[in-house]
Amino acid sequence: MSGRRVGFCLSDKKRRRMNLDAFAEFCEGHGVEVVEIDLSQPLGAQGPFDVIIHKLSDVIVEAEHNSQSQQLLANFQSYVSAHPSTILLDPLPAMTQLLDRFASYRIMSELHNSLRDWRICSPPYLEIHSAxxxxxxQQGVTAQNLSFPLICKTRVAHGSLSHEMSLIFSADSLADIRPPCVLQSFVNHGAVLHKVFVVGDRHYCVERPSLKNFPSGPCDRKTIFFNSHQVSKPESSSDLTALDEEMPCLPPPSSEAVAAxxxxxxxxxxxxxxxxxxIINIHTHTLTVIDINIFPGYEGVPQFFSSLLSHIESVLDKHSSAGPQAAGSASSAPSPAAASRLL
Structure with missing residues (x-):
């Protein structure tokens, strides 16, 4: 790995959360140079890069209505296209689809068929495109077999607004939603969320607080508006996570099922x-997938630095043995317009 250069293209917030300075120091001890990419400057002068690791969520979302972000995205894509031997983690088309909950929830809904033997599913949901x-x-809720209470989430799965959610308890309260959004049946899960962090062929499961149980079926309770960050962070303390009744401990997720x-x-x-x-359904103990996240924070994963460097080494080894064409699919990217249309 000596002499390898890995470029990172991250927002200031993501850079701090990841502690990129510490990771760069860790990599330096293994002969790998970490370079922070400045999108506002020509990338050619900052390269070459063996690998580029990025989270361009802000730029992709803003490119829908901001010409400067469109240009930054176009410049990045031009560099990637002109340097096919540079490996991109992760491909822009894949990342873009996860910024759109309509797209990611369609992927989640298909898991029931492919992972039926592992008793893995995703709650039924409904896309609401416009006012x-x-x-x-209400007709859509019935047709898609959704059941109250419902959890409502914004369509765009990025930015501070994406964490603003609501719990809806009756048909009358459906007037509280703000399209575009998704409605998803709420599944009682004993106020425990299991966050699975994936780094290449390794993954780690971390337990977090989550929403408490609510009685099934419609009721006259008013809509509850909440921020998911305030509910499910490691240090979160909220009335919404406090169980009202004695709740027997649920079994942890099956390690084999999570791996599958x-x-x-x-x-x-x-x-x-x-x-x-x-989450684990308190009644059926079914492993239930409720969201997929792009390049998360990896809080609570002490092996993150070593796992990430190991994955970088792995993709470079595969690339070296397979030849220059190996990076082609990883480097492919949609046009700025195509990226915007997915949101």
């Missing part, structure tokens, strides 16, 4: 750096 659909939402889930998602997504939020 014109509001009068017919990760393998299936890696194959479907073509990605190496992502997270999966799973």
């Amino acid at each position: 014109t659909e509001l009068p017919s939402i 889930l990760v393998r299936e998602l890696r194959a479907q997504l073509g990605m190496a750096l992502f997270g999966v939020d799973v």
Whole structure:
């Protein structure tokens, strides 16, 4: 690995959360140079790069309505296209689809068929594209077999607004939703969320607090608006996570089932750096997938640095043995317009 250069293209927030300075120091001890990429400057002068690791979520989302972000994305894609031997982690098309909950929930809904033997599923959901659909939402809820309470999430799965969610308890309260969004049946899970962090062929499961149980079926309770960050962070303390009754401990997720889930998602997504939020249904003990996250924070994963460097070494080894064409699929990227249309 000596002499390898790995470029990182991250927002300031992601850079701090990942502690990129510490990772760069860790890599330096293994003969790998970490370079921070400045998108506002020509990439050619900053290269060459053996691998580029990025989280361009801000740029992709903003490119829908901001010409400067469109240009930054175009410059990045031009560099990647002109340097096919540079490995991109992860492919932009795969990342873009996970920014759109409509797309990621379609992927999640298909897991029931491919992972039936592992008793893995995803709750039924309904896409709400615009306010014109509001009068017919109740029909859609019934047709898709959704059950109250419902959890409502924004369509765009990135940015501070994406963490603003609501719990809806009756048909009358469906007027509280703000399209575009998704409605998903809420599954009682004993206020425990299992966050699965994936780094290449390794994964780690970390337990977090989550929403408490609610009575099934419609009721006259008012809509609850909440921020998921305030509920499910390691240090979170919220009334929404406090169980009202004695709740027997649920079994942890089956390690074999989680491994099967990760393998299936890696194959479907073509990605190496992502997270999966799973819960255990208190009634059926079914492993239930409720969200997929791009390049998460990896909080609580002490082996993250070594796992990431190991994955970088692995993809470079495969690339070296397979030849220059090996990076082609990993480096492919949609046009800025195509990226925007997915949101």
